[in-house]
Amino acid sequence: MKRFLTGTACTVLSFAFVGEAIATEWNVSVWGKRRAFTEHVEKLAELVSEKTNGEFTMNVSYGGLSKNRENLDGISIGAFEMAQFCAGYHRDKNPTITVLELPFLGVSNLEEEVAVSHAVYDHPAVQADLGRWNAKLLMTSPMPQYNIVGTGDPRDELSEFSGMRVRATGGLGQAFEAVGGVPTSVTATEAYNAMESGVVDTVAFAQHAHLSFRTIDIADWWTENLNPGTVNCPVVVNTDAYDSLSDEHRAALDESVPEAIDHYLANYAELIEKWESILDEKNVERVTVSDETISEFRSVAADPIREQWIKDMDAQGIPGQELYDLVQDTLKKTRGES
Structure with missing residues (x-):
């Protein structure tokens, strides 16, 4: 009887160990507050948990794990398993995906933004670029064309952009600088204070960000059709964490990405x-x-x-022209053009 109980206890302990071993819990670093920009991350967590009967869960943290400019660094050292960041926050760390932030790229809607982003993410040079940070590109955070809000008199002529202090990152900042603007790359969470204190005259955001970070609350005007470009903000996972997933959990994650993106697009449309x-x-x-x-x-x-960007990429051994052409070819394919 003693031997039987011992064997039973071992069996129970073994099942408990197996149950613990197959459970997966990931920490996800984003910033600000829950908003349209993070809805696909929230939906992804929901879907993965559902598909694995709660065995694979994600804890989405809004600023509790890292500053937004340090999310890629956190991924590289395994401080957390998943994170969202924007290419323009540190162009030198992710030069390849800055092709998606070039001004007047020609993307006209969020579906096209998803298509060109994921096409670029799949390029070997881009995967190698992000691989330096132990990061695997999972999905984009598609945003519409940026427009600016400002205080005082509206600025609707190019001459009025001269000397304009504008919160704009990446290629957008370069575009405004080209016409005499003075771009600053304060983070999204700092934009309201920068505008309120007069550090900047205008702020370039997509609609959701003007709402979430309250710049619309102190704005006098909004350019509804300037559309100079947008920023690219991927969601990445730590490569080691991804590789260590069971086949079932990895499949649940991968298969949930399109559903999460569809949810994001529907939510943004509202x-x-x-x-x-x-x-x-x-x-x-x-x-x-x-x-x-x-x-x-x-x-x-x-x-x-664009031409300067291609030269800069070539100097780094990055196929800049090829990446730019990939964007344009993907747009034509998405639109059904020959």
Whole structure:
């Protein structure tokens, strides 16, 4: 009887050990607060947990694990398993994906943004680039074209951008600099204070960020059609953590990405529908920039910045022209063009 009980106890302990071994818990580092920009991360966590009966869970932390500019560093050392970051926060650490932040790239909607981002993420040079940080690109955080809010008199002519202090990162910052603007790359969480204190005159964001970080609350006007470009913000996972997943958990993660992106797109569409009423509610003037001004902006900013970017990439041994062509070819394919 003693031997039987001992054997039973061992069996129970063995099952307990196995149960503990197959449970997976990941920490995910994002910032700010839950908003349209993080809805795919939240949905991914929900889907993965559902598909694995709660055996694979994700704890999404809004600033509790790392500062947003340090998320890629945290991934590289395994401080957490998943993180979101924006390429423009540290262009030198992820030069390949900055192709997606070039001004006037031609992307016209979020579906196209998803397509070009994931095409670039799949390129071997890009995977090697992020591999230096032990990071595997999982999915993008698609954002619409940025527009600016500002205080004081509206700025709707190119000459009025001269000397304008604007919160803009990456290629957007370069675009405004090309027409005489003074870009600053304060983080999203710092943008409201920078605008309120007069450190910047204007802030370039997508709609959700103007809401989440409250820049719309102190804005007098909004450019509804400037559309100079956007930023690219991937969600990455620590490569070692990804490789250590069981086949079942890895499949649950990979298969959930398209569903999470679809949820993000549907959620963002609802936000865009509400945007006009939000502008009315807050008495924000809509500023329509003329086609002539936009054309002039594009001629000054787009071609020179793109050509310089390709030269800079070539100097680093990165196939810049190939990556840019990949974006354009993907846009044509997505639109059904020959």
